[in-house]
Amino acid sequence: MESLWNDKEAFACGSDLLAQRVYTSRLLGQNPSLVLHGGGNTSVKITEKDFFGDEVALCYVKGSGWDLATIEKPGFAPVRMNALMKMAELDEMYDSDMVVQLRAAMTDPGAPTASIEAILHAALPFTFVDHSHADAIAALTCNADGEARVKEVFGSRVLIVPYVMPGFILAKTIYDLIKGRDLRAEGVEGMVLLKHGLFTFADDARTSYERHIEMVTMAEDFLAARSAGGAPASSGAGILPAEHLLGLAKLRQAVSKVRGYPQIARLNASAEAVGYASLPGVADFGTRGPLTPDHSIRTKRAPAIIGDDIAAGVDAFAADYKAYFDRNSSGHTMLDAAPRFALWAGKGIVSFGDTVKDANIVADISEHTAATVQLGEAVGGWEPLPESDIFDIEYWELEQAKLRKGPGRKVHQGKVALVTGCAAGIGFAIAESLAEQGAQVVGLDIDKEIPDIMKRIGGIGIVVNLTEDQPVQDAIDFTVREFGGIDIVVSNAGIFPKNDHLDAMAQGDWDRTIMINLTSHQKLMNKVIPYVKQGIDASIIFVGSRNFKAPGPGASAYSCSKAALTQLCRVAALELAPHKVRVNIVHPDAVFDTKLWTPEALEKSATRYGMTVEEYKTKNLMKVEIKSKDIGNMVAAMASPLFAKVTGAQIPVDGGNDRVI
Ligand code: ZN
DSSP states (O other), rough: OOOOOHHHHHHHEEEETHHHHHHHHHHHHHTTOOOOOOOOOOEEEEEEEEETTTTTEEEEBBTTTTTTTGGGGGGEEEEEEEHHHHHHOSSOOHHHHHHHHHHTTTTOOTSSSTTHHHHHHHHHOOOEEEOOHHHHHHHHHTTTTTHHHHHHHGGGEEEEEEEEEEEEHHHHHHHHTTTOOOOHHHHHOEEETTEEEEEEEEEHHHHHHHHHHHHHHHHHHHHHTTTTTOOOOOOOSSSSOOOHHHHHHHHHHHHHHHTSSOOOEEEEEEEEEEHHHHHTTHHHTTTTTOTTHHHHHHHSSEEEEEEEEEHHHHHHHHHHHHHHHHHHHEEEOOOOOEEEEEEEEEEEEEEEESSHHHHHHHHHHHHHHHHHHHHHHHOOOOOOOHHHHHOOOOOOHHHHHHHHHOOOOOOOTTTTEEEEESSSSSHHHHHHHHHHTTTTEEEEEETTTHHHHHHEEEEEEEEEETTTTHHHHHHHHHHHHHSOOOOOOEOOOOOOOOOOOOOHHHHHHHHHHIIIIIIIHHHHHHHHHHHHHTTOOOEEEEEEGGTTTTTTTOOHHHHHHHHHHHHHHHHHHHHHGGGTTTEEEEEEOBBBTTTTOHHHHHHHHHTTTOOOOOHHEEEEETTOOBOOOHHHHHHHTTGGGGGTOOOSSSEEEOOTTTTTT
16 A cells, blocks of 8 residues: 655645645545544644633544545544543543543533544544545455464554443553553554554644555455455446346335335446355355444445345345344344345445445445455455444434434435426426426436436436437436436427428428327336336326427327327326336426427417516416426426326316416
């Protein structure tokens, strides 16, 4: 492992110790083999003047909720050293009391809550303290011989600390271990916490950081020599074949059912992931436990093992989880029994989360877990913490509080929505409303700008001509491969041809209208329904038109296409009801905030009716203007649990029309 220290960047910090602390914390955070997503913590001790001009000794400790990779000065909590040392001298302290006292001892009440390791950081008599959960330290110490190996690799340069639960007990253990000793005279430069991680310390930022890198490198070299250069398992190409996509959707559906709400599923089909998931024996060593206890908060203790019978694999995980809970619980309330990641033999590693971001975090942890567990198993047997220790962390009040902090669930969180014709107007408004309510949107449109347009709402845009078969199939397959399934389909794409009466209409105009406004929808249904049947609270919504019930002269192609689309919706509702998939249609009218309507066109139409533009825009029974966003919000509502028991319905959004009512 290379040191990322850069003299020029470090020089920019000057003599500002907190700036130096930010700099080397970020160096640690940049390496995912050291810390992942909020793991690890760092500190610096600084004596400074408080508001009243009195000198105060502080320990700036990483605040919870901050990530070392991106931390800034406000991410460190300034805690008074004298309070921290008083806490270290207590014989006992509840962790919940510790959190209160840590906050009370901060000189800035607006700072984030200090890491639960704050007392431990304070107790170490060095200016800089760096702590990581390095993969190599896990592979080295998650073994029956862990302690002997640490002695062999590091000699007396490190203190060896058997596993105890993080928080007050760990701080107290270390405080007692070093009390009255002169660590500098003893040449102690760090501590290895068996089956947990590594601490290094020094009085300057560079030495503390570079000791960390050096020690992790020593562990890596030891492991490489012991494993005789054996490469991790690897097999298959990096893409899931199309015939297994339905299996992926079934896996996501089964996991979401156990979880109680929809989950995004991210498949890692890299050669390494497929190789690991397919290893004989992975059901044994792959489920013994995580690399470091705090991973279990994100991943649970072990992954699900998925074979040919996908649902059975998820059920077996849930049953095992319940048994684990029963073995270890003393009056706790059981959390959900859904896996956070699954090893799918022959296909790869699937990670789950409420959002793509959450699932990606699990994916990163599972990738490091796969490589490290294999290495650990190869160099003498993978033996992580026993399940009782993991249970203590998983059901630890402080960790549960971290998880609860997030904002409340959005209506469509975890759902995947496919929307067609969404580069502008009603289609865009629908995609936007679904995204605002938490759905991961994939938008299909013939407009070349669609990738950028969808990016604006956090979605993915794919340029597709919806009348062509293979590109549509590819877009659907892409969606399932990326996110695990499809729950919401909004079939919106359409055109409004020019107003010719039947005796003057070009055959091509008729054919093109029917192809885009009707046949492309039928083609989409043909390809997407197999996946929607595996969706969560699945729903298909067509965008029709008031024109179907109240046609006008010159609109034969448009009116007929929308009438037939309505009939298509009704048949789909009949066919899909047994699969609990609802199919409804919305009939908008007089939506003028779209590309089609320029101010000139509006003026022209209003004049034709002998109205002002304002009158023309609100020519409905309620005298209200209908906007694209009204349709977007209605469609998002129709896809929500509000409409859970509604199928085959036609909902007009038109302000009331006497020809329709
Ligand atoms: Zn730790």
